[in-house]
Amino acid sequence: MEKTLRVLNGMVKDGVIEEYAIGGAVAAIFYVEPINTNDLDVFFDIGSGGLGLAALAPLYDYLSGLGYKPHGETVDIEDWPVQFLPVFNLLVEEAVERAKRIKFKRTPTRVMTAEHLVAIMLQTGRLKDYARIQQFLEHRVLDRKRLADILKRHALDKKWKIFEQEYLR
Amino acid sequence: MRKYPDISPLLKKKANRRQRLARLSFEEKIDIVNKWRELSRHIGRLRLRSLGTPSDNTKQAR
Numbered sequence: 001m002e003k004t005l006r007v008l009n010g011m012v013k014d015g016v017i018e019e020y021a022i023g024g025a026v027a028a029i030f031y032v033e034p035i036n037t038n039d040l041d042v043f044f045d046i047g048s049g050g051l052g053l054a055a056l057a058p059l060y061d062y063l064s065g066l067g068y069k070p071h072g073e074t075v076d077i078e079d080w081p082v083q084f085l086p087v088f089n090l091l092v093e094e095a096v097e098r099a100k101r102i103k104f105k106r107t108p109t110r111v112m113t114a115e116h117l118v119a120i121m122l123q124t125g126r127l128k129d130y131a132r133i134q135q136f137l138e139h140r141v142l143d144r145k146r147l148a149d150i151l152k153r154h155a156l157d158k159k160w161k162i163f164e165q166e167y168l169r
Numbered sequence: 170m171r172k173y174p175d176i177s178p179l180l181k182k183k184a185n186r187r188q189r190l191a192r193l194s195f196e197e198k199i200d201i202v203n204k205w206r207e208l209s210r211h212i213g214r215l216r217l218r219s220l221g222t223p224s225d226n227t228k229q230a231r
Binding site for chain 2: 032035141
């Protein structure tokens with residue numbers, strides 16, 4: 001994982017991507033107990049570089065040049081299949097912008113905050129997302145005030161109420 | 170009427186274990202995930218090997 005993160009940091013340094021943040025299951029693992037996952041979700045901002053999946057082309061070219069080949073929707077980087085996801089809405093953009101700076105061993109990286117992860121899971125709304133939100137609540141890793149603010153700003157507060165009624169009673 | 174055992178101590182232990190796991194460092198948690206990934210790969214390889222030898226199964230069936 002550390003080597004994978006070094007490659008990601010290299011992409012930022014070389015200007016291939018503006019900034020990135022780890023999301024998905026690996027980010028959730030930072031806050032709750034380990035979850036069985038096979039890939040690393042990396043959300044990145046392409047700035048004004050382009051729209052759509054064509055934005056992934058320079059990124060894939062860069063990685064290919066380093067010997068990391070794509071397999072389906074992921075690129076194998078140092079033993080981790082990495083799924084690159086360009087920011088696709090305001091919530092994800094904010095989550096990347098405000099990601100937490102951490103260190104994995106000696107390598108700096110960025111992980112989405114617990115509150116942004118929960119908001120994204122709520123927005124995505126699959127059963128596994130709801131189950132994961134419950135883990136965040138059980139482990140008391142959320143700043144409820146901060147979460148409420150994010151949910152309100154991204155018009156997810158009603159959906160949260162429905163989630164509470166259906167799954168937290 | 171049938172009496173069932175009280176498993177609440179077991180459930181409590183389970184919950185405590187999950188809390189303990191959640192408190193591990195990020196690096197330690199990723200080590201656990203890496204072990205699971207290796208195990209899944211090993212199981213996958215074993216499954217492929219067993220699927221890849223239909224003639225052996227035929228022999229056994231005989």
